[in-house]
Amino acid sequence: MNIDINFIGILIGAIMASSVPLILAASGELITERSGVLNLGVEGMMIIGAISGFALMVITDNLFLAIIGSMLSGLLLSFIFGFLTQSLLTNHVASGLALTIFGIGLSAMIGKDFVGIPGKEFPLLFVNLKEAIPLFGPIFFGHSVVFYFAFLLPFGTNYFLKKTKIGLIVRAVGDSPVSAANQGINVLLVRYCCILYGGAMCGLGGAYLSLIYTPQWIENMTAGRGWIALALVVFATWSPLKVLVGAIIFGGITILQLHMQAMGIRIPVQFLSALPYIMTIVVLVIISRDSRKIKLNTPTSLGQIFYKEK
Amino acid sequence: MIKIERRNETSNLIYFLTPILAIFLTLVTGAIIFYLLGFKPLEALKFFFITPISDLYGLSELLLKATPLCLIAIGLSFCFKSNNWNIGAEGQLTFGGIVGGGVALLFYNHEGFYVLPLIILAGAFGGMVFAMIPAILKIYFNTNEILVSLMLVYVSKLLLDYLVVGPWSNPEGFNFPETRQFSDSARLPILFEGLRIHAGIFIALVSVFLAWVILFKTYLGFQIKVSGLSLKTAKYAGFKGKTMILLVFMVSGACAGLAGVGEITGPIGQLHRMISPEYGFTAIIVAFLGRLNPIGIVFASLIVALTYLGAETAQIFLQVPKYTGQVFQGMILFFLLASDFLLFFRIKFLGFKRYEY
Numbered sequence: 001m002n003i004d005i006n007f008i009g010i011l012i013g014a015i016m017a018s019s020v021p022l023i024l025a026a027s028g029e030l031i032t033e034r035s036g037v038l039n040l041g042v043e044g045m046m047i048i049g050a051i052s053g054f055a056l057m058v059i060t061d062n063l064f065l066a067i068i069g070s071m072l073s074g075l076l077l078s079f080i081f082g083f084l085t086q087s088l089l090t091n092h093v094a095s096g097l098a099l100t101i102f103g104i105g106l107s108a109m110i111g112k113d114f115v116g117i118p119g120k121e122f123p124l125l126f127v128n129l130k131e132a133i134p135l136f137g138p139i140f141f142g143h144s145v146v147f148y149f150a151f152l153l154p155f156g157t158n159y160f161l162k163k164t165k166i167g168l169i170v171r172a173v174g175d176s177p178v179s180a181a182n183q184g185i186n187v188l189l190v191r192y193c194c195i196l197y198g199g200a201m202c203g204l205g206g207a208y209l210s211l212i213y214t215p216q217w218i219e220n221m222t223a224g225r226g227w228i229a230l231a232l233v234v235f236a237t238w239s240p241l242k243v244l245v246g247a248i249i250f251g252g253i254t255i256l257q258l259h260m261q262a263m264g265i266r267i268p269v270q271f272l273s274a275l276p277y278i279m280t281i282v283v284l285v286i287i288s289r290d291s292r293k294i295k296l297n298t299p300t301s302l303g304q305i306f307y308k309e310k
Numbered sequence: 311m312i313k314i315e316r317r318n319e320t321s322n323l324i325y326f327l328t329p330i331l332a333i334f335l336t337l338v339t340g341a342i343i344f345y346l347l348g349f350k351p352l353e354a355l356k357f358f359f360i361t362p363i364s365d366l367y368g369l370s371e372l373l374l375k376a377t378p379l380c381l382i383a384i385g386l387s388f389c390f391k392s393n394n395w396n397i398g399a400e401g402q403l404t405f406g407g408i409v410g411g412g413v414a415l416l417f418y419n420h421e422g423f424y425v426l427p428l429i430i431l432a433g434a435f436g437g438m439v440f441a442m443i444p445a446i447l448k449i450y451f452n453t454n455e456i457l458v459s460l461m462l463v464y465v466s467k468l469l470l471d472y473l474v475v476g477p478w479s480n481p482e483g484f485n486f487p488e489t490r491q492f493s494d495s496a497r498l499p500i501l502f503e504g505l506r507i508h509a510g511i512f513i514a515l516v517s518v519f520l521a522w523v524i525l526f527k528t529y530l531g532f533q534i535k536v537s538g539l540s541l542k543t544a545k546y547a548g549f550k551g552k553t554m555i556l557l558v559f560m561v562s563g564a565c566a567g568l569a570g571v572g573e574i575t576g577p578i579g580q581l582h583r584m585i586s587p588e589y590g591f592t593a594i595i596v597a598f599l600g601r602l603n604p605i606g607i608v609f610a611s612l613i614v615a616l617t618y619l620g621a622e623t624a625q626i627f628l629q630v631p632k633y634t635g636q637v638f639q640g641m642i643l644f645f646l647l648a649s650d651f652l653l654f655f656r657i658k659f660l661g662f663k664r665y666e667y
Contacts, residue, residue: 040456080644089654090647093395093456097594098647102640108633219633224464231457270472277461281447288453307316 009138011255017143017213019251020150021046021205021222025229026236026243027153028201033233034161035194036174038303040096041081043226044103045074045199049206051107054217055114063122067146067207074203075196077103082195085305086188092303100226108219119215144212146204153201157240170194174299177306187306202226224277231280235287238297246283253279314655324653326606329599331652332645333613339641349628357627358620358634368619370505374577375618378403378569378586380611381514382593384521385565387602388558391525392534393541396559398444398459399566400590402437404466406567407574408473409436411581414496414574415478415489425495430513430571437567438560440466445559449552455559463590474581488582498576510572517565522604534558566590587618588636595643614639 025042032039053070057063081099084090122144130142161167172180173190181187205225210217228250236242257272265272288294340358341351362368382399389396410433417425444458471487480490498508525531533554537544544551573585596614600607621635 084644084647088648088651090650094598094643095647097397098640098643101591101595101636102644105633105636105638105640109631109637112631224461227457227460231454231461234454234457268472268476270468270475274465274468277464280461281453281458284453284457285447285451289451291452294452 005135006138009135011259013138013140013143015248015251015255016139016151017147017251018254019247020147021208021213021225022229022232022247022250023150023153023244024146024205024208025202025226026232026247027150027157027240028198028205029229030157030233030236030238030240030243031161031170031201032194032198033302034174034238034299035170035191036177036299036301036304036306037082037085037191037195038092038096039078039081039085039099039195039198040093040230041077041099041103041226042198042202042229043222043224044100045077045202046206046209046222046226046229047107047220048077048103049074049203050210050221051111051114051206051217052203053207054119054210055110057120057211058114058117061120063120063211066211067204070203070207070211071200072203074199074201074206076199078195078199078202081199082192086191086195089305089307091305104220111217111219114217115219117217119211122212122215144208146208146212150208151244154240154244157243161240171299174301177301191306202229205229228276228280231284234294235283237287237294238299249283250276250279314657317654317656321653325601328649328652329601329606329610329646331649332599332642335645335649336638336641339645340638343637347630349630354624354628354630358624358638359616361627362616362619362623367505370502370507371619372612372615373507373511375615376611377511377514377576378572378589379593379596379615380607381517381569381572382562382566382590383596383600383607383611384514384517384604385562386593386597387521387525387600387604387607388534388561390597391538391602392554392558393538394445394448394555394558395456396441396444396459396562397456397594398441398461398463398590399562399593400586400588401459401463401466402440402563402566403570403573403586403590404463404470405440405570406433406435406437406563407570407581407585408466408470409433410567410571411489411492411574412478414492415581417496418490418493421493421495423495425493426498426575429496429575430568433567433571433574434564435567437570438564441559441563441566442556445556449555470581470585471583474583478581480580489580491580492575496575497579498572506577508572508576510576513568513572517568518604518608525604530557566593569593592618592636592639595639598643599646614642617642 025046029039029042049070052073053066056069057066077099081095084095085092124142124144126141130137161171169185169190173185173187177187206222209221232243232246235246253276257275260267260272261269337355341355344354345351363372382403386396386399410429413429413432440462443462444455447453447458448455474489475487478489480486480488498510501507501509525534533549536547537549537551537554569589570585574581578585592614596607596610599614600610617635617638621632624630624634625632
């Protein structure tokens with residue numbers, strides 16, 4: 001009996017761990033989108049974060065530097081996007097797509113010397129508590145510091161958007177950049193900051209994959225997680241706490257299909273692997289059906305080009 | 311000092327010159343990247359962009375790769391022109407390949423003039439139906455077509471994987487993940503002995519012509535353009551928005567499906583896991599680089615096809631990974647979008663006097 005309870009705990013722990021990159025990327029993108037910017041480059045920024053984190057870990061042998069570097073590289077990539085869309089007023093959708101294509105190509109180019117190198121063990125916190133407490137031990141303890149950061153992030157994001165002045169400014173810029181500008185707010189500065197923050201979080205999400213979750217570098221290892229993170233923001237109707245719920249649901253599907261594969265259930269592997277993608281579509285349909293509910297929190301100026309005549 | 315001001319009207323000359331500027335900037339940046347990677351930049355660029363097309367075989371390979379890119383981009387231009395963001399052409403290509411390939415496998419030991427047309431029609435139909443999923447979900451459930459069409463890419467690739475490993479795998483194939491070879495009458499005819507260029511290029515050229523006629527000479531093309539410029543105007547004019555969403559997705563899916571069957575009945579001759587080196591995604595760049603204009607897309611597809619070939623040559627001669635091609639493709643799109651700034655704004659040089667508002 002004891003073994004069964006622990007198994008459930010380990011299962012839930014695994015589900016939470018697999019949702020971490022989604023929470024990080026989606027929370028970052030949520031802030032970007034709340035400021036009225038639609039960055040479709042999440043997948044590209046995540047994969048660049050993954051390779052630069054892994055490469056820095058191999059070169060410097062320092063995990064702290066690797067994590068910081070992955071965030072910086074995601075930030076740098078998002079700066080390209082920010083410069084294009086904000087300063088050169090390019091189309092958000094096309095620029096984001098270019099970022100993803102560029103990012104995937106660049107990551108494979110950088111990563112060719114890092115294929116097959118084993119990763120390093122990432123220090124886990126509260127390992128002794130993990131074994132000491134049944135059920136809750138494996139769920140809440142024995143994870144990495146990034147894991148705890150990810151699960152606190154949606155609450156922090158929620159507080160930031162709803163309770164702080166800067167959060168209010170971000171929302172104002174997203175809902176009506178023209179009025180915000182007339183109030184003396186520097187719309188460009190706010191949007192740049194939100195884009196860069198989103199980039200850094202996507203980079204961190206990628207690094208979680210290559211440093212902690214499956215510590216190695218594999219080409220294209222994000223496998224569409226960036227796009228699922230984008231779908232999660234819609235799923236959450238732009239509210240941070242629902243990102244947490246959505247990410248755990250998707251983490252659950254991922255882990256569940258892995259376990260079904262391992263248990264040898266007689267469904268072809270490919271159908272199980274397709275589950276997260278099909279579920280994304282189903283969930284999008286359910287959420288988007290009610291257009292009023294969607295519009296309630298959608299940043300009004302999302303994806304629109306803002307230009308102030310000087 | 312410089313001052314930036316909005317142009318009152320965009321100039322046509324700049325409209326078609328900026329893609330050339332974008333390509334130039336890509337080459338310069340590419341040279342810098344090669345230099346940083348420790349290669350001689352000019353030599354590397356030569357291996358990338360000149361060596362691959364310096365013989366007849368290379369030119370044939372260029373056309374071979376440009377064909378699917380051109381076809382898909384033509385279809386995508388219908389979607390993008392009307393503000394429908396179908397970015398799942400790769401999935402529609404794959405599904406078209408699956409349906410067309412399925413028909414080809416039915417006839418694996420048949421010969422007959424009717425086999426190839428059936429396969430091609432089946433492929434176009436498959437791509438079309440697959441593209442209707444994001445369109446219908448967008449029309450009736452208001453879902454985001456970007457995300458849905460993209461998720462379907464993964465689904466279709468996994469389906470193809472399942473088929474070639476499982477039920478459709480070659481019974482005499484020693485468990486390799488591939489189907490039987492198609493029969494000879496299921497293959498697109500080769501144009502020149504010894505080269506791989508095939509009759510699929512005519513399908514692409516016909517679609518370019520048809521697209522030009524539809525976009526510039528028909529009422530439908532006018533509707534597509536107006537909805538792209540202003541949805542409100544289109545609504546006010548009473549255009550049937552929903553029908554048009556469905557229609558542009560169907561056109562673009564059919565084109566991608568055609569590209570898919572073109573690959574499997576052309577150079578490949580069977581189904582396996584990798585029927586497309588991401589043509590569906592690269593075609594997005596082709597569509598933009600060609601300015602969503604059928605003639606522009608023809609040129610753009612040749613240029614982007616060169617980045618594929620260049621990456622292969624550079625992989626052999628310089629040992630750079632083949633993904634370098636993708637980096638170049640991403641850069642072209644970056645620079646193209648950036649140089650569009652010149653379209654809508656002019657930069658005035660005002661000398662070094664202090665400028666007063």
